[in-house]
Amino acid sequence: MRSFLGVLLLLCAALPVAAQQIGQNKPANSSENFTVTMKVQLVVEAVVVKDKQVNFIHGLTAKDFALTEDGAPQTVRFCEHQSLVDSAVPVPVAAPGTENIKLYKQLTRTQIASESIENERYKNRRLLALYFDMSAMRPADQLRALTAAQQFIRTQMTTVDLVSILRYQGGSVDILQDFTADRNKLLSILETLIVGEGQGNAETIDDASSADTGAAFGQDDSEFNVFNTDRQLSALQTAAKMLGQLNEKKSLIYFASGLRLNGIDNQAQLHATVDAAIKAGVSFWPIDARGLVAQAPLGDATQGSPGNSGVYSGAAAQANTDAFQRSQDTLFALAGDTGGKALFDNNDLTRGIVQAQQAISDYYILGYYATNTAQNGHFRRIKISLTQNLAADLNYRQGYYADKVFSRFTAVDKERQLEDALMLEDPITELSIAMEIDHFQLNRAEYFVPIIVKIPGRELALAKRGGAEHTLIDFVGEIKDLVGGTTVTNVRDNVNIKLSDATAAELAHRPIEYDTGFTLLPGKYMIKFLARDDETGRIGTYQTTFVIPNLNREEKHVPISSVVLSSQRVELNAALYDVTKGKEKAKEDAVNPLVQDGKKLIPSVTRVFATDREIYVYLQAYRQTPAAGSEPLVAFISLYSAGAKVFETPPVAIVPSAASRLGTAPLSFTFGINRLPQGEYDCQVTVLDPATLKASYWRAPIMLVAQ
Secondary structure (H helix, E strand, O other), X not given: OOOOOOOEEEEOOOOOOOOOOOOEOOOOOOOOOOOOOOOXXXXXXXXXXXXXXXXXXXXXXXXXXXXXXXXXXXXXXXXXXXXXXXXXXXXXXXXXXXXXXXXXXXXXXXXXXXXXXXXXXXXXXXXXXXXXXXXXXXXXXXXXXXXXXXXHHHHOOEOOEEEEEEEEOOOOXXXXXXXXXXXXXXXXXXXXXXXXXXXXXXXXXXXXXXOOOOOOOOOOHHHHHHHHHHHHHHHHHHHHHHHOXXXXXXXXXXXXXXXXXXXXXXXXXXXXXXXXXXXXXXXXXXXXXXXXXXXXXXXXXXXXXXXXXXXXXXXXXXXXXXXXXXXXXXXXXXXXXXXXXXXXXXXXXXXXXXXXXXXXXXXXXXXXXXXXXXXXXXXXXXXXXXXXXXXOEEEOOOEEEOOEOHHHOOHHHHHHHHHHXXXXXXXXXXXXXXXXXXXXXXXXXXXXXXXXXXXXXXXXXXEEEOOEEEEEEEEXXXXXXXXXXXXXXXXXXXXXXXXXXXXXXXXXXXXXXXXXXXXXXXXXXXXXXXXXXXXXXXXXEEEEEEEEOOHHHOOOOOOEOOOEEEEEEEEHHHOOEEOOOHHHHHHHHHHOOOEEOOEEEEEOOXXXXXXXXXXXXXXXXXXXXXXXXXXXXXXXXXXXXXXEEEEEOOOEEEOOOOOOOOOEEEEEEEEEOOOOOOEEEEEEEXXXXXXXXXXXXXXXXXXXXXX
16 A cells, blocks of 8 residues: 655646635635744653652752753742641552443543643642553553553552553554543543454564565565554644643653664654653553563564574574564663653553652642743753752753744754644644546556645745745655554655745646645545645645445445546646656556546646636546457546536447446546536536446536636
């Protein structure tokens, strides 16, 4: 299920009407949002203060602390003491047989409830977030993790503990339960979590220990693993930011079955995740849900048998051992860099939760407004001391990285911004995006799915580079299987388009079109697609669900593909940017049914047509019954206005290809509309099969306008 096609961007004829087929992320005439920003940065520090006898020092105020940032004195604006020791007693355990868990019907959240002046809900409370990475745990590991969490809540939770439950399963970070002391609510959420959900997103091994699967259009494992590991780390970063709006210390207990880095890109995302956690006052406490592992030298029954020379040289066994150790090294780094501690090779997973619980005790919350408001991304070193008691031992965060404005983003920063935006439940719609998704059957199992995106050119910024006009656009997207919850394929592109003076002037009133393609199996999917103007940092998000039907099971009607409506057929070399080169280009031309005779049919995403242009209609029909012989399929196009037929093309008869097992019959129409008045119409495609006495009808609204 690999995106094996290239990218084609070109300027399309401007038709200023909202998309109708699949839709767009916001109405075309929606009002703009205005944002007022102030350069004031509140920095919050949690400080543990003990004397030489390791006893907590109480009764300190803001005047007792001296704080500097990069050597510059800062004024401590508030100081709040969090006292946890005296009141931390275990919650009474329910007697055997008396526990009655009431299941709560509660929707997932996207934000942690903040503390208000009227309601200090988090004061003198210990905050523990149970985070389940369902994409990185096999069913047996998920069961162990959930059982350990239930045991902790039942037997080891204290009166000062507030527990939150978060889940990541490949698409987003869900807050299943906000911080609460209600044991019944927490157990209810854990009871409703399904063992086995989200599995399949975890990486597959791609080394000397792996089996040779040899899929024709399968995603390259190494490429997919980099993307998937980035998503896991980005999800942790998102969770840390969610918790960061609370001033108190937070411990995130991370249940996973290891986390293996796959290159320098993952290292950059690891650093970003750690930086976000430090800035948010969150410490990671990873727990390896695999427990005490005793694995076979060549892998367990979940892995295919290796079929390479590594079986005989020992490389396969060594690769398994190295992969296991590297997966734990990443968890160790997450814990060590954020002040937590990882639990490995231990079947008592509750021990890791208790370690995180005991790590939070008495501390002070200090807040100050940084005098350095520059958003340059530099590290700010913090030093805190007591003005009176110099013998005290202070434990606190040693510094943080300042925010950056987009103009100062590095390439890694920009990648992280896209990853963060891809994780958001509330999509960013600063750029308007319209999208069309089509499907054509390739063989009995696979379907080619072209995806066409349109972005109004007026919303993109131009930059002068070397005396020429450029527009830079970043694209990132993923397709998820809604049944299994797994990411089946993804796309990333960075496009630098050089424009001539004439073309750049036209960009103000013409859209840019981007297209790519995938091979998918029949099923129900969700696509989330982002585009970013690389000059301004503005992002547009488009998200929708779509279905690839199984045309092999169509018995009542003539099986047909998507119907593509267009007003443009362009030369392939007319593209402003095309990443497909050489053999890949030839492969695209051979597979893509919209490419014929060196020209490409450009779908009209908006389905709005100028009356002075012709309309092109293309679809495929399939006759999978060999007994039907060589009798042709018949098709024609009809236009209706107010329920009355106003136009119809002559019938076209096509004999299905005898060389194709699908019996593919390509149906193509070209007709003028200059005699029709402007307005809304219904376009109907009729396909008849006299041999089987079956028919198919497809109808969609279109609009005719003056150019």
